[in-house]
Amino acid sequence: MTGANPMPWGGRFASGPSDEMMRLTSSTGVDMALLECDARATKAHARVLVDAQLLD
Numbered sequence: 001m002t003g004a005n006p007m008p009w010g011g012r013f014a015s016g017p018s019d020e021m022m023r024l025t026s027s028t029g030v031d032m033a034l035l036e037c038d039a040r041a042t043k044a045h046a047r048v049l050v051d052a053q054l055l056d
Contacts, residue, residue, distance in 0.1 A: 049055035
C-alpha cells in the first residue's frame with residue numbers, strides 16, 4: 001500500500017469499516033496459516049464419506 005492510509009478502503013468510502021467488521025476480519029492471517037491443513041483435513045473427510053458410500 002502506498003500513501004498515509006494503509007487500509008484498502010481509504011479512498012473509496014467516507015469512513016472505515018465498523019468495529020464488527022474489523023473483528024470479523026482480524027483473524028485472516030491465522031486463517032491463511034491454517035488453510036493447507038484445513039484443506040487436507042477436508043479432503044480426507046470427503047474420502048471417508050465416499051468410502052462409507054455417504055457421498056458420491
